[in-house]
Amino acid sequence: MLNVKNSASSELLRQSISRGSPGKVYVHLQPDKFEEGWMFLRVSAWDNCGIPIARTDGLTIYAPESQKNLFDGLTLDHYQDLTGGGFLISTPEGAEKSTCGSGFKFIKNEDKI
Numbered sequence: 001m002l003n004v005k006n007s008a009s010s011e012l013l014r015q016s017i018s019r020g021s022p023g024k025v026y027v028h029l030q031p032d033k034f035e036e037g038w039m040f041l042r043v044s045a046w047d048n049c050g051i052p053i054a055r056t057d058g059l060t061i062y063a064p065e066s067q068k069n070l071f072d073g074l075t076l077d078h079y080q081d082l083t084g085g086g087f088l089i090s091t092p093e094g095a096e097k098s099t100c101g102s103g104f105k106f107i108k109n110e111d112k113i
Contacts, residue, residue: 002027002054002061002071008078008087012043013059019045026050026062029070029103039070040103041089 004012012025026047032038050062053071063071075090091097095104 001073002063003073003075004054004056004059004061005075005077006057007080008076009056009059011078011080011085011087012061013057015043016045016059021045021048023058024048024060024062027053027071027076028064029067032103037105037108038098038103039105040098040100041076041087043087 013023016022016025024045026044026049028042028044028047028050029039030042032040047062049064051065051068052060053063053068054061054076061076070092074092077088077090079085079088086100086102088101089103091104092106095106097104
């Protein structure tokens, strides 16, 4: 199950209400365009697909069933500053965090010769 911090829950609920789907939000991990193995968090209030992966404070978060295991045990947070704001996702074990904090890629164990 995805862990959701209060700041993320509040922002997700606000977005779901303003986008016309109160209490429902859809997330997924989108692969990078350069096929380097990075996956970035995407949040939407209108996809209307997936399975529930978290419930908190009147909000249900859905994700594609194929990505459920990727979200298990991760934490979703939200930050706000003078330049705007955004969602951050924790890095799973065996992965490298992206510089923006909204993505990660799994580290491959390659044998060194």
